[in-house]
Amino acid sequence: MSLIRRRSLIKAGGVLAGAMSIGGPTAAASGPVFAHGIASGDPTPDGVVLWTRVTPGPDALPGSGAGPDCAVDWEVAADEGFSTVLARGTATTGAWRDHTVKVDLAGLPARRWLWYRFRALGEVSRVGRTRTAPAADAPLQRLRVGVVSCSNWQAGHFAAYRHLAARGDLDAVLHLGDYLYEYAPGEYQARDVVVRPHDPPVEMTRLEHYRRRHAQYKTDPDLAELHASVPFVVTWDDHESANDAWSGGAENHTEGTEGAWSDRRSASQRAYAEWMPVRYEPGGSLHRRLRFGSLAELSMLDLRSHRSQQVSTPLDPGISDPARTITGDEQMRWLTGGLAHCTAQWKLVGNPVMIAPVRFPSTLSVEERRAIGELTGTPEVQGLPYNVDQWDGYTADREEIFALLRENGITDTVFLTGDIHSAWAAELPASPASYPLEGGSVGTELVCTSVTSDNLDDILRVPPRTASLSVEGAIRANNPHVKHLDFDSHGFSVLDVTPERVQMDWFALADRTAPGSGAQRSASFAVPAGTQQVHQVSEGIR
Incomplete structure (x- = not known):
């Protein structure tokens, strides 16, 4: 599957409150594995789409069709320090989708700032910030x-x-x-x-x-x-x-x-x-x-x-x-x-x-x-x-x-x-x-x-x-x-x-x-x- 839905990952990764986090740096820039950054999009009251691209080796350039499949861990936390992890899982990517990863999350708290990151091949991505939408009937002033x-x-x-x-x-x-x-x-x-x-x-x-x-x-x-x-x-x-x-x-x-x-x-x-x-x-x-x-x-x-x-x-x-x-x-x-x-x-x-x-x-x-x-x-x-x-x-x-x-x-x-x-x-x-x-x-x-x-x-x-x-x-x-x-x-x-x-x-x-x-x-x-x-x-x- 090219779109990873969190509901399908619950059995494998589950919802982990207060679990051990990936660990690693929270610097503003990522290393060569995450050279194309991270992103999020399409916020809903209980979810958001997370995105990244990994480079597993020098031959796995974008558009090359080369490079091995690899596992990419992801996690979402309620705080920038990742002391309270709300969800985590693993996605698999490869040349078949240009080594990009897209995770469609659900089950998150509404109208919250959240922090997320990825890990692959011994490297941790920069930390990203995202936000879920309010509940559909919730009053909102701005x-x-x-x-x-x-x-x-x-x-x-x-x-x-x-x-x-x-x-x-x-x-x-x-x-x-x-x-x-x-x-x-x-x-x-x-x-x-x-x-x-x-x-x-x-x-x-x-x-x-x-x-x-x-x-x-x-x-x-x-x-x-x-x-x-x-x-x-x-x-x-x-x-x-x-x-x-x-x-x-x-x-x-x-x-x-x-x-x-x-x-x-x-x-x-x-x-x-x-x-x-x-x-x-x-x-x-x-x-x-x-x-x-x-x-x-x-x-x-x-x-x-x-x-x-x-x-x-x-x-x-x-x-x-x-x-x-x-x-x-x-x-x-x-x-x-x-x-x-x-x-x-x-x-x-x-x-x-x-x-x-x-x-x-x-x-x-x-x-x-x-x-x-x-x-x-x-x-x-x-x-x-x-x-x-x-x-x-x-x-x-x-x-x-x-x-x-x-x-x-x-x-x-x-x-x-x-x-x-x-x-x-x-x-x-x-x-x-x-x-x-x-x-x-x-x-x-x-x-x-x-x-x-x-x-x-x-x-x-x-x-x-x-x-x-x-x-x-x-x-x-x-x-x-x-x-x-x-x-x-x-x-x-x-x-x-x-x-x-x-x-x-x-x-x-x-x-x-x-x-x-x-x-x-x-x-x-x-x-x-x-x-x-x-x-x-x-x-x-x-």
Whole structure:
């Protein structure tokens, strides 16, 4: 089995309260056996997924298919010193799963900080910290998560992760996709400068490639620190497989030279399951729901595996064809059913691509239109770019969700989004053409910036907060439901959820290419409970 469930290990390892611990160092860095770090994810009230990768010998490199099977001990404790061990067990791994280990725990106490570690081949990993969720019906006054997406190794360093790890006040990190990129060196980087080249030095198309690229990203010290300090909740977007992926292909895939898309997608999903701390295995479903007491429920979407092919032009009537889908029928039923019957106050949706409708103004220059088209990866029609890779290209699915929210009076729905390398705060208009005069807003959307990937000023080759300002102003004027837009910043966001409001703070890096880059808060927007509206606030999260 590639997914080790603790329930199946109880007979072998059991639940050990106060048992003898593994022992060994608790240093911040691991030795060569645990060179790719440790991680946790998908917290539930009684469990969490633990992850690591072991290197049993110099031949057992990621993607090599070499190296012996080995036993890996794990344990979870109520304290950092491991004086009270709550659970322990042993997992077996080998080349058949690239020597990764994933342990799906259950039976742990709810809403607790816990510490965990692994041991193999005489070496003890660093100690990680994780947190279980509150009981489903437990009152909760605050949930705080980091929000990130679009972390391109070649375009910079991951200082954003370092700043999140240093906070110490996060319950989880929400990664909304493009955790890694498929491109070869020289194909996509920072204003055409490769800050640090990808390994392997080719575009990922095979299982070996995806495994090696995941391994490379896991060696980043700031990402390793964040993974070891807080659980992640992740979903993929397109670059975990290939640009603008859909169920039957991708813009960045050529069957004639790169093989069958089904093989490439299978390889990317298998490597993702092996290398990410996520409750997912190939052949299963990535979309899933996590509950945080009575305060919030988080629905994580997969908007690549089931979607119809993107139309080539927004003039195509297929844009509104109900037979075309971005979610797939089963996932749509799951999403709408969850929203309709949710008993938590806040309905949070982890959404890889923007759902708010966006009309690009005709006043943009030719160069600005080209840059926005490149940023969004979409075509220009009659001189204007149109984002057919996002929900704008699948309007029947979007209308089904908006109609559900509108007709059932569902409140406090917030979509949390990545992908577009820019910061947005938007209301979701019931009637986009007549907003705000008719129908009002049925929900809100908060979009995080990229960690490192190019955005508008990078594409235009101009200093930040110069040429982009007029573009942002024109888009906001043409889309009155868009309350905030920053096309230039790289960094991270922090989302704070209370019964009174949801607030997102955006933080901008000073220099994405500098490992030690500073960061400062660039904007804060809040959604007061019951309003379906978003507005700017001057005070950051405390």
